[in-house]
Amino acid sequence: MDRILRKENKSADDYKVAKQADTLMLFNNLDKQTVHSLITSLGYSVSKHFAEKNLHYYLERTSHGSTLSRIVHAYLAEQIQSHDLSWQLYQDALYSDYNDIQGGTTAEGIHTGVMAATLNTTIMAYAGVDIRQDMLTITPSLPQQWQKLSFKLLHRSTLYQINLSHKEISILSDKPSTILINHQTHKLTANTLLVLKLNGDTQND
Secondary structure, three states: OHHHHHHOOOOHHHOOOEOOOOOOHHHHHOOHHHHHHHHHHOOOOOOOOHHHHHHHHHHOOEOOOOOHHHHHHHHHHHHOOOHHHHHHHHHHHHOOOOOOOOOOHHHHOOOHHHHHHHHHHHHHHHOOEEOOOOOOEEOOOOOOOOOEEEEEEEEOOEEEEEEEEOOEEEEEEOOOEEEEEOOEEEEEOOOOOEEEEOOOOEEEO
């Protein structure tokens, strides 16, 4: 969109249009509660659904001239439980180079930034991992299109092996640690597998 306007000797700054996600990056870097606190500390009131309102406001006004744009929107969409929207935006970002959605830019070089961002969204949004606090926090939201997800994660010098399905999550750590899963605290013993049914039942192997 910005390129089209420039060819017409116009500027995107004169319109309510954005090339890519900018304000919404706040929700990628900070949790919603922190964003809320920052805004209110500046003297502004914040509505209950401020994240949803911001997502849809900018989604209607963003041309996604950067491959990173859609994945930023996908992350926030998942945070507000708009699963179908998140999945569609995630798929668009995931296949951005394969389908050359920018119309020729892939030939100039693949977009490693969006590749990393899709991996980040996989772990942070769909596995529900939050590494921004002292305690590792996991709130799974596995897409219906996936049966399971497995990955390793190094957090504060502790290595975790995490296996997630729609029915359960299993975690193995190389050091004793305490983590938060679905808002409940669980203590891990080094090299002892914790299996948590997503209905709340647990067992240790």
